[in-house]
Amino acid sequence: MKRTRQRAAAADGVDGSPGMRTTLAAIAAQAGVSTATVSKVLNGRSDVATATRDRVHRILVESNYVPQKRSSDVVDLIFSELDSPWAVEILRGVERHMSAHGRAVAVSAVSGDGPTRPPSWTGTIARQHPAGVMLVTSQLTARQWRQLHAQGIPLVVIDPANLPDPELPSVGATNWAGGIAATEHLLQQGHKRIATISGPQEYLCSRARIDGYRHALEQNGHRFDPALVRWGDFRQEGGYHWASDLLGRRSPPTAIFAGNDQQALGVYEAARQLGLAIPRDLSVVGFDDLPLARWLPPPLTTVCQPLADMGAMAAEMLLRLMDNRPLPTRRVELATELVVRESTAAPT
């Protein structure tokens, strides 16, 4: 008798109330079959009638059923793309902090933030029931967050692409301040025509960097000229494409704030093809300070974004959420810092 309450709660699991896992017995009850049959369906045995199998299968999917086991110590780290040195920096910070706390980090990529991403990706995550989830530079609708939240899966976003909900814990960097620092550095060197190539327009960090650029210009009595602004893709290709475009103008910029280090590489290539020397003919500022930045010829002046620290901070926040420990704050922004190297100089 003493177990009655618990039993009832388990049966309720089907309704998907947060934190309560659906049991095989609940599925069986709903399908009107025995637990043995549900077990067979789950294990792909052949001795189940097709009609029965289909019905059970449908209910299994609808109920987001996951076999119970002691909660895993695996935490998901989900990138939208797994294709840049940028990603390793975040991963390194996350891995270091999580492994120090006995957690494994499962890395995955949900290809493309756009239409290639399956609409139900958050559902897929929820069905795996990880101990916690970290999402990197990802679009997340309020609905998707609710879906994860309802399953009781702790979630932290790193470098959020948008801000769907002020309650959603996230870690970013001071992108706006970084945009200001980059632009003011160029202004101080005497540049008048400073162009910028930012990231995708729909990313928060792209917009913040552009706004910082604009703020610095206007604070210093310069006009913000939309003709000198391009939205890129945060890849070498985008930097190359738009730098070629900007440098082909009648009065080309003398400096380009490249939005990130990878785009700066593209700007270097565009300049090289046009026979422009950096920094003599063109100054370039990046963003991120990837390990390779100091090794480029010439070493890249860039805004350091502490990616590994952001990863570690997000990991710590997630651990707190997983243990129901309080979060000092939901939204953390780590400081960026300008690192002056040899890709910037006074215009000639």
Add this chain to the structure above:
Amino acid sequence: MKRTRQRAAAADGVDGSPGMRTTLAAIAAQAGVSTATVSKVLNGRSDVATATRDRVHRILVESNYVPQKRSSDVVDLIFSELDSPWAVEILRGVERHMSAHGRAVAVSAVSGDGPTRPPSWTGTIARQHPAGVMLVTSQLTARQWRQLHAQGIPLVVIDPANLPDPELPSVGATNWAGGIAATEHLLQQGHKRIATISGPQEYLCSRARIDGYRHALEQNGHRFDPALVRWGDFRQEGGYHWASDLLGRRSPPTAIFAGNDQQALGVYEAARQLGLAIPRDLSVVGFDDLPLARWLPPPLTTVCQPLADMGAMAAEMLLRLMDNRPLPTRRVELATELVVRESTAAPT
């Protein structure tokens, strides 16, 4: 009665026979306590006498006890360092193939192949009981392999640092052929003093590349000069250090085969500081063909190593091992290919 055999097998589990997991009941029997007590120790309850707790704990550790649960669908991908764009390329291939087969990839770094690595790291892995393990550029002693093997944990090595056992499945690239291709390309352009900076001397891939370099020289009637060979660290720093050294010689090389792309970046920097233009004053060849290679000023001539494909291939091999499906071969080497760009030219 029908369960008797199974029961006995479970009890035998304590002896660590491959594939058989130790049960809590077996631990209890060995410790001379009830299963309830072992369970309490496992769950850190306080109502266990210290002496009992210690004894149970010792047996738990000795027996490599892992609570049973349906075998996880997580596969471990273990790097010795998680600090280079090189690592993401492998990770991308592994992740793509594994996620297509419903497996999650847990990434970790065992810091340092050397003394900083805990001697028992393979024991740590064994204790987690992952569904499978992939090790990247890692030293593995025969003893360590046996430890994992005894636990019945499938293992594949990517870019093995050494070859402890011909039975150990591994995926590499044709490093020797790549070394030849790089060197012959430079010879064909007319270079006579070709230096090389390889990776750490204890890595198989470093030695294979050097041997290819030597082979190409001797095949073409050139003398192999040890004074033109350096063992690096596969990082920018090593390339920079040894290129500075080589270029400071009385008769400096006119070309450097840099061992990998990151070291090529260091060579670029050394050349830049000495005022040498690439390729006019110095030709440089890399190895790997990281995505950034084509974006360097000038774009780097390099030997393409299909890192993502190597990751995917290793993933496929591991999946086969996990399912007890046959492996066509234990040792796979994917082809490397020279990619000629703008960092090489005839000496002037």
Add this chain to the structure above:
DNA sequence: CTGAAAGCGCTTACAG
């Protein structure tokens, strides 16, 4: 502090 016993979620050999 300990363990017998009841219980949990799930699986399986077998009777029908």
Add this chain to the structure above:
DNA sequence: CTGAAAGCGCTTACAG
């Protein structure tokens, strides 16, 4: 094809 029943590894409320 189905499910009652026995079983598995593990946990827990409770009696001693």
